[in-house]
Amino acid sequence: MMDYSFLTTEENFLLQEALRKNKAQLIKFIMIGVGLLVLAAVIPQVFLYSRHSSGDADQSQFSYTNVWFWLWLLSFVVALVFALIKVTDIRYWALKRDLVALQKGVIHVPLEAVYLENSDTQTNFMVLLENKRKRLFYWMRGPLDGFKAGDQVEIIFARYSRVIISITKK
Template sequence: MQEYSFMTIEEIFLLQDALKKNKKQIYKFISFGLLLVIIVAFVPHYFLSRRLSEEEINDSLFSYRNTWFWIWLSSFVVALIFALIKVTDVRYFTIKKDLTKLEKGQIQVPLEMVYQGNNEEQTSFIVKQEGVKKSKRLFYWMRGRMDEFKAGQDVEIIYGRYSRVILSINRL
């Protein structure tokens, strides 16, 4: 069983900074989705208006006046936003939970894999824990590249309990 302790004020500020970065990322995705809606809604209508009559355009599936078009487009944009969030490892809701519960964990494990993600603004570490149900776990360093850590090194990681955002990492 993992032991958890309470976070220090400095660690709380680190998590708040990670939360701000995640919030910016979510706003970018929502802005991208809204821009996509505008483009997809009005560009086809413009091209259809050059070739078809107004009545034929309104009957078309590509018309922004068609209810099914909006249902399809909304579903697509929502799925796209959630896919972007999943692919870029946005940890917004779990970081908020960490800031509510204020619990941190500490482990000493070997690194199995290290990779850069999210436009090299984040480093992710996969570790293998012996004797744990989910033996491979993913931890997130939200403050840029970490080139000095390599697979196979033994490290001590202090992390947010729910988000697994790394608050401190040291080689052993």
């Protein structure tokens, strides 16, 4: 069982810093999506209207006048952006929820695995809880050395995002 308490001001600022980093990552992914949307919308039009007459090009499935083309293209870009978010494990919405709830948890557990993610800007810790469930916790302030699988640690974390506020060996 995990006990929850209120975050201190310093811990709140740490979460706000993590939120800023996640927001920058999210904006980057949205800009990639918009860029791909523009690219995927322009190239077929250039190809269609340079090789066919205007009437034939307007009747094509890839014409900008076709509603299905835009529906397919927008759904593809939205799916791509959410796939990028899922693959890189952005914690943006959970961090926002933590900043409203202002609760932190403390657990004493052994580490199952330690690995770097997001171009070595984040260290992830897999732990085995008392109920035999594995959970992933996130150190958002770059690589964290000195921890390995099997170490017994105390983790203080934000309740909903599981972003680590502090971690110490026991």
